[in-house]
Every structure is written in structure tokens, then in C-alpha cells.
Amino acid sequence: MKLAELLPALHELPRVDKFRAVQFLTAELAQAEDELSSGTQYPVWSPYGAHDAAATLTQYLLEQTQNQ
Amino acid sequence: MPARFPYLPLASGRGDASLMPLVPLELKFKNSQIVQAHGLLDSGATVSVLPYGLGVRLGAVWEAQTTRVTLAGNLAAQEARALLVQARVGDVGPVSLVFAWTRAENVPLLLGQVNFFEEFDVCFHRSRRQFEVEPARK
Numbered sequence: 001m002k003l004a005e006l007l008p009a010l011h012e013l014p015r016v017d018k019f020r021a022v023q024f025l026t027a028e029l030a031q032a033e034d035e036l037s038s039g040t041q042y043p044v045w046s047p048y049g050a051h052d053a054a055a056t057l058t059q060y061l062l063e064q065t066q067n068q
Numbered sequence: 069m070p071a072r073f074p075y076l077p078l079a080s081g082r083g084d085a086s087l088m089p090l091v092p093l094e095l096k097f098k099n100s101q102i103v104q105a106h107g108l109l110d111s112g113a114t115v116s117v118l119p120y121g122l123g124v125r126l127g128a129v130w131e132a133q134t135t136r137v138t139l140a141g142n143l144a145a146q147e148a149r150a151l152l153v154q155a156r157v158g159d160v161g162p163v164s165l166v167f168a169w170t171r172a173e174n175v176p177l178l179l180g181q182v183n184f185f186e187e188f189d190v191c192f193h194r195s196r197r198q199f200e201v202e203p204a205r206k
Binding site for chain 2: 043044045046047048049050051052053054056057058060061064065
């Protein structure tokens, strides 16, 4: 179907359905843009704020490089 | 001159949205064979993270690495051990990089503040889809 054929039908829609159509198209475009889906969990692996780990690894690095 | 690398797509068919700063590395643990890998430059990560399988490919033995590391976020549930690896980036190296070697498999190789960003200066040019890496000027 072409847009020119669709426009008269969209024009006839009640106001609330026009908003729904806009929301639908916006969601479609967003999904096509980055493939993120509503309700899906996406893991974030980065260890932000792992300061204890950073201190442990810094000490380990120091010990290991001194022993080399 | 800093080494220049292109942003690489993490997933096909998603255009520029999936481009990430993945730097090619040569990794070596003790006297084992060199393993080539791509690491995600993650300036928000406090530490660098090595996935379990890559550590095994490098010849590391889990039980022999006795320094335990407690990670944050999604990785907190997985046990991790400290591991020292020699790394080359382009013509630079070998440089000693310390990793939190996690039991997790499905995690990318993450290059974080300790100690990748202490050893290398990185300049991101996302709009030009490239980044530059050079030895840190300490």
C-alpha cells in the first residue's frame, strides 16, 4: 500500500486513533533504529564503581610486576 | 603517532547504532601462545574484565589464580580472580594489563580504568567513527 492511499483513511480517523497511529509509528521507527524492544532486559556488564576490585587489582599488579 | 582504529559494528544490520570502540589486542599469559582478541574500550568500567573462556585460551588455570576480586553490577554474582596478562596494541607493548577474570562467559572483553586507561591514552572521535590509542605519557 502506498502512503497516498493511506492518507485519506488516516484523515478519517478519530482524534484518539490519530494519536495511537503516531505512537505506533514512533515505536516502529525507534525499534528499527536500535533494535531495542520494550520490556526486554539488556545486561550492562560494565563494573561501574567497583572500587574494591580496583584496589585489589592495583595491589596485585604491583606485587606481580615487582616479582618479575 | 597514536594508532588509529575504526569503530566496529557489534551487531549486523543495525547501522551506526551498533558501532563500538573495539580495539584489537594481542594477549599473552606467561609463556603461552599469543591470543588475538578485540577489547571494548569502556572508560566507565572501574576495572578490566576478562571472560572465562578467553582466560582458558590464554592458558590460565582458574584454581591457580588465588586473588579473589569482587565485581559490581551484573558481574557481581560471578566469582572473579585477578590475572596479569601481557598485551600489545598495534605496535605498542608488551604492556602488563591486570584483569578481573570472571567465571562469566557471555561478557565482552572490557578494558577499564584499572589498568588499561592508566597505560594508554585514548581519544574518541565517534562522529568520525574512529578512535586513537597511544602509550600514556606518565
